[in-house]
Amino acid sequence: MSDFTDLMRRRHTVRSFDQRPVEDEKLLAVLEAARWAPTAVNAQPQRILVLREPDSLDKVREFCTYGREGSNVSLAKDFDLPGTKHISLYYGAPVVLVVCYDRTACWSHPESGETSGPIDATIVATHMMLEATAQGLGSAWISYFDKDKARALLDIPADWEVCSMLYLGYPSAGERPAHASGTRCPLADTCFFDRVPTTDRVV
Template structure:
């Protein structure tokens, strides 16, 4: 499959079936992340693979936010927790918890800024696109309770959590994306040839 086809095929899934992800597919996903570029090839990514009931239960606890009623409704539909908590877990059988090690990343010599978040984001993108190429659905989750996640998963202090990817087969009745219906802006709104529109080139 051409890369552009994989890019278009990938779409956010917020309702998963409970069919497990095959170990060979998981290996391929992790391998795709392994080949991601990182600043000075520092490879500061640290990825927790969570796929047993004990750990998935922990994810359910720290992803509890209620920022959008649509998602809350979806989560209630696919979770069986009867504890009255608002839960944004979507029933995925596999969660990749992506962090970077602050002691392992490059720092910009002028600004001192760490490359860690950028590195981990590129790695996560590789993971997500490989999942799509294997006909798996995924959703990128930035919104979770970091303090609670650190505590429940025993995350070392120098690891900075960046995002989670929920991965699995889409439920038969999953509904495609809600934000702007998944539509993309025309190229002309986000890409500019040889200069910023309305600005004089010096």
């Protein structure tokens, strides 16, 4: 197994973090991985907001409560930090990276107008997630939060689109991957050689 294959398989979503701070060198290595990500025409439109101060993390607690009235309430209860003022999907991460892109800085397809920003930002976040594993850190990719609330609370500039968040830190003692974490569909369900599957194929 290559080092990279091993790294990919070791990574899992961490939903319970220790309060031990992340060393600056490790955080910088993660941010450096973002810098080396490929982006369309090398425009590098990613804008990454690094949140570490208690006031900033309090804001995350506020805007990741989105959906708390729905089916995620049980998830929130399981993963909330004891003693915090909100039920949230914050998981206690000491570092939160808010991954955005600048709409005015990214490439757009000349005919369709489709912008590369979301793809660029996704590749950037993936680089950071894998580098976090290489640095011995845990991470969680978060899409389930209120982006409008995040924009308002964090004063995100109008030209920036908020794409995702990455929670970062050391896993708490006893943290284990979620039950379904290590399961993946067989290749035959998702990859097709030369022709797409016929409609009567039973998956």
